[in-house]
Amino acid sequence: MSDVKYSTDHEWIRVDGDSAVIGITDYAQEQLGDVVFVDLPDAGNKLAKGDEAAVVESVKAAAEVYAPLDGEILEINEALAAEPGLVNTDPTGAGWFLKMRIGDASQLDELMDEANYESFVEGLD
Amino acid sequence: MTAAANGFDPALTQTPLNDLHRSLGAKMVPFAGYEMPVQYKAGIMAEHMHVRKSAGLFDVSHMGQARLVADGDAAVALERLVPGDIVGLAPGEMRYTLLLADDGGILDDLMVTRLPDEPETLFLVVNAGCKDADFSHIEALLAGEARLERLPDRALLALQGPQAGAVLSRLAPGAGSLSFMNGAEMAVDGVGCFVTRSGYTGEDGFEISVPSDAAEGLAARLLDEAAVAPVGLGARDSLRLEAGLCLYGHDIDRSTTPVEGSLRWTIPKRRREAADFPGAGTILKQMADGPLRRRVGIRPEGRAPAREGAEITDEGGAAIGKITSGGYGPSVGGPVAMGMVLRAFSAVDTPLKLMVRGKALAARVAKLPFVPHNYFRG
Numbered sequence: 001m002s003d004v005k006y007s008t009d010h011e012w013i014r015v016d017g018d019s020a021v022i023g024i025t026d027y028a029q030e031q032l033g034d035v036v037f038v039d040l041p042d043a044g045n046k047l048a049k050g051d052e053a054a055v056v057e058s059v060k061a062a063a064e065v066y067a068p069l070d071g072e073i074l075e076i077n078e079a080l081a082a083e084p085g086l087v088n089t090d091p092t093g094a095g096w097f098l099k100m101r102i103g104d105a106s107q108l109d110e111l112m113d114e115a116n117y118e119s120f121v122e123g124l125d
Numbered sequence: 126m127t128a129a130a131n132g133f134d135p136a137l138t139q140t141p142l143n144d145l146h147r148s149l150g151a152k153m154v155p156f157a158g159y160e161m162p163v164q165y166k167a168g169i170m171a172e173h174m175h176v177r178k179s180a181g182l183f184d185v186s187h188m189g190q191a192r193l194v195a196d197g198d199a200a201v202a203l204e205r206l207v208p209g210d211i212v213g214l215a216p217g218e219m220r221y222t223l224l225l226a227d228d229g230g231i232l233d234d235l236m237v238t239r240l241p242d243e244p245e246t247l248f249l250v251v252n253a254g255c256k257d258a259d260f261s262h263i264e265a266l267l268a269g270e271a272r273l274e275r276l277p278d279r280a281l282l283a284l285q286g287p288q289a290g291a292v293l294s295r296l297a298p299g300a301g302s303l304s305f306m307n308g309a310e311m312a313v314d315g316v317g318c319f320v321t322r323s324g325y326t327g328e329d330g331f332e333i334s335v336p337s338d339a340a341e342g343l344a345a346r347l348l349d350e351a352a353v354a355p356v357g358l359g360a361r362d363s364l365r366l367e368a369g370l371c372l373y374g375h376d377i378d379r380s381t382t383p384v385e386g387s388l389r390w391t392i393p394k395r396r397r398e399a400a401d402f403p404g405a406g407t408i409l410k411q412m413a414d415g416p417l418r419r420r421v422g423i424r425p426e427g428r429a430p431a432r433e434g435a436e437i438t439d440e441g442g443a444a445i446g447k448i449t450s451g452g453y454g455p456s457v458g459g460p461v462a463m464g465m466v467l468r469a470f471s472a473v474d475t476p477l478k479l480m481v482r483g484k485a486l487a488a489r490v491a492k493l494p495f496v497p498h499n500y501f502r503g
Contacts, residue, residue, distance in 0.1 A: 033359075034170035036453040037428045037460075039482065055482060057430050059169040059453050060359050081428070 005108060006117035007068040012092055013111060015102070019074060023096040024056065024065060024087065027121050032058040035087040040076040040098060047071060047100070049107055054097050056087065068111060070103030134160060140186035141280045141340040149348075149355050157253035159187040162357040169359035173455040176326055176364055177496070180286035181356030182347050189256025190279050190334055192240075193247040193263070195271040200239065202271035203247060206263065208383060208392040208402040209237070217241035219306045219321050222391055224251075224259055229382040229404025229411075233259050234373050238308045238321055248308070248319065250281070250332070252373050280340035285330030285364075288352040290501060293320075293331055296346065300331060304503035314346050322501060325361060327368025327494055329501040366461055367454045369422060369493030375433060376420055376449040376463050384411040385465065387420040387493075418446060419471045422493040423462040423479070425486055430460040431479040437464050438478045438485065445470050448479065454495055461495045462488075 005013045010028035014021045029035065037057040047053055047067040054065040076098045080086060086095040102108070112120060137160040146153065151162035162184065164172060175181055193199040200211040209222030219238040223231050233255040238248040251259045264273050284293055294301035297313040300320055308321035316339040324330035335343050347353050362372070371377045377386040382404065389412060396402055400409055425431050430453050437446040451462030462479075470477065473492050478485040 033164065033168050034455075037430060039429060057453070059173075059363060059455065060163070062430075062432060084428070 004114060005068075005111035006114065006120075007066075007111055008120065009066055009068070010121075011065060011068050013068050013108075015108060018105075019099055019101050020069065020071070021096050021099045022053070022068065024091055025117070025121075026091050029088050029091045029095070032056060032060070032063055032087075034059050035084045038077075038080045038084050038087065038097065040080065041073050043073050043075055045073045046103075047073065049104075057084075065097065067100075069100060069107045071100035072103065073098055074101055075099040138187075140184055141337040142184045142186065142344055145341050145344055146184065146355075151355070151357060154358070156358060157187055159253060161187060162355070164357040164359045165355045167354065169357070169363065170455050172354065172356040172360035173363050175354045176286045176328060176356055176360065177456050178287065179352045179354070180284060180288040180292050180330075180350075181326075181360070182344060182353050183283040183285065183356050183358075183361055184280070184344070185283050185332070185361075186280040186337075186340065187253035188281055189249075189251040189253065189259065190276040190281060191249045191251075191260060192274040192276065193249055193267075193271050194274060195245065198245045199247045199271050200245075202267045203237065203263075204396075204402070206266060206403065207235075207237075208396050208405075208408070210393045210395060211237055211239075211247070213393075213395075214239040216244040217307050217309055219308055219323055223383055223388065224262065225383070225403040225408075226379065227403050229407035230379045231373070231377045231381055231383065231386060232262060232379065234371060234377065235259070236321070236323060240319075241309055248334075250334075254374060276334070278337050279334050280337050282333045282335060282340065282344055282347070283324050283326075283330060284333065284347060284353070285324045285326040285356075286328050286352075287499060289328070289330040292347065292350045292352050293333075295350070302503070303331075303501075305329070305500040314343055316343055318343075325368075325370055326364035327370070327496055327498045328364075329499055362450075363452060363455060366450050366452060366463065367456055367494065367496040368498060369463070369495065371420070371463075372450055376465075381420075381465070382408055382411060382416065384408055384416045385418055385420065415468050418465050418467050420449065420463055420465055421471050422491040422495065423448065423451075423464050423477065423488050424491040424495070425460040425462065425479060425488045427486055428459060429481055429486055431462050431481050431486060431488070436480040437466055437470075437488075438480065439470060440476055440478060442478070442485070445477070456496045461491075463493070466490070 446466035454461035
């Protein structure tokens with residue numbers, strides 16, 4: 001049974017045991033507009049929470065995506081190289097960014113659950 | 126990733142179409158002191174493609190409009206400030222030219238039309254961010270010679286795309302017979318407007334100068350046409366970039382000359398021979414010897430866009446210039462850019478590297494425009 005958490009930077013983090021799959025939320029893709037390129041890190045890289053993990057380029061601008069947790073990159077979504085628009089069409093599914101081995105599980109407690117994230121987003125408009 | 130700033134900001138000026146933009150679901154952003162729509166619900170990509178295949182309506186009311194009036198021909202006066210052929214404009218004819226400083230630096234780029242019904246008077250359209258400085262400059266240097274009449278009570282609409290001619294002809298039968306870079310007074314849906322066949326997208330189209338109090342009604346009427354969709358500043362930028370057109374303050378500015386900006390075509394033989402425009406010494410010398418650096422088109426080879434400010438190097442890693450405009454070209458289907466590079470690297474197909482987030486991306490100098498112009502030459 002997986003558990004989905006959210007960051008204030010509009011990332012979703014699907015926790016599965018000691019690893020997590022990370023992407024950006026529907027709200028984030030909506031704000032960015034048409035995604036044309038995603039610059040992903042290499043598998044094997046170790047990131048600290050708050051490090052730049054990826055850059056999403058839309059027609060409009062580039063936006064950084066920060067690591068929501070410490071950890072090591074296990075896998076990146078190779079499909080985004082050919083089809084970056086998956087981030088818009090399926091942000092929480094086929095548009096995932098990367099999979100990490102969780103370095104410090106206690107950091108999960110600092111993330112929001114879905115209900116908290118929804119009220120966080122409502123507060124932004 | 127910040128939330129859209131859609132609240133009212135009293136520091137920003139609103140155009141007469143502000144309510145219409147909001148009712149169409151526009152995302153409003155600050156631009157040159159104005160609150161402007163960057164995109165509507167369709168999004169930048171869809172809006173861009175709509176202009177290339179059908180017709181898009183842009184609010185460009187933030188731009189500065191003015192008349193230049195003299196006792197004789199205002200064109201004679203204006204030629205003291207610009208290097209273009211203004212005196213030679215036929216009544217109704219329009220030209221792109223540059224306001225130059227004494228050292229040859231570009232103060233702004235602008236459109237000048239000789240009015241068909243008052244052929245000694247010129248109609249000027251200048252950039253929003255420069256309009257106060259431009260108008261003061263013109264008034265100061267032409268004092269006693271010509272009088273500038275600002276037109277703050279006029280909005281400016283741009284209708285752009287291959288369907289623009291058919292659409293506007295239904296509301297203004299005379300519009301269809303205008304050729305590219307010509308203008309005329311005409312009633313558009315019953316409203317007296319000054320219409321030019323011009324634009325900033327590379328497509329056929331019109332710019333419509335309309336009294337502010339009639340602008341919303343006319344815009345709504347144009348949007349009733351099935352072919353027409355509203356288009357924001359986001360797609361305006363990607364369209365003009367694909368068309369290879371300069372954005373003042375980015376591709377050209379106070380520190381670039383017309384030669385460095387690859388705009389020597391705006392200086393005709395008569396003006397070169399007379400050498401009677403600001404900065405003529407510097408500019409003519411650059412024409413003869415070649416400039417140190419030059420604006421070129423650049424095509425990154427991968428999918429990553431290179432944005433304004435990215436450093437350009439040669440294949441060995443030596444710095445040779447900077448990206449001045451860059452992004453994704455929806456019609457090209459990949460990244461496109463313009464940059465200022467040392468002349469030795471300005472030939473088409475020259476391999477370059479673009480420094481993006483610490484990586485050197487392969488790119489080549491490319492011919493401009495990226496997308497062929499589709500103007501109506503009558």
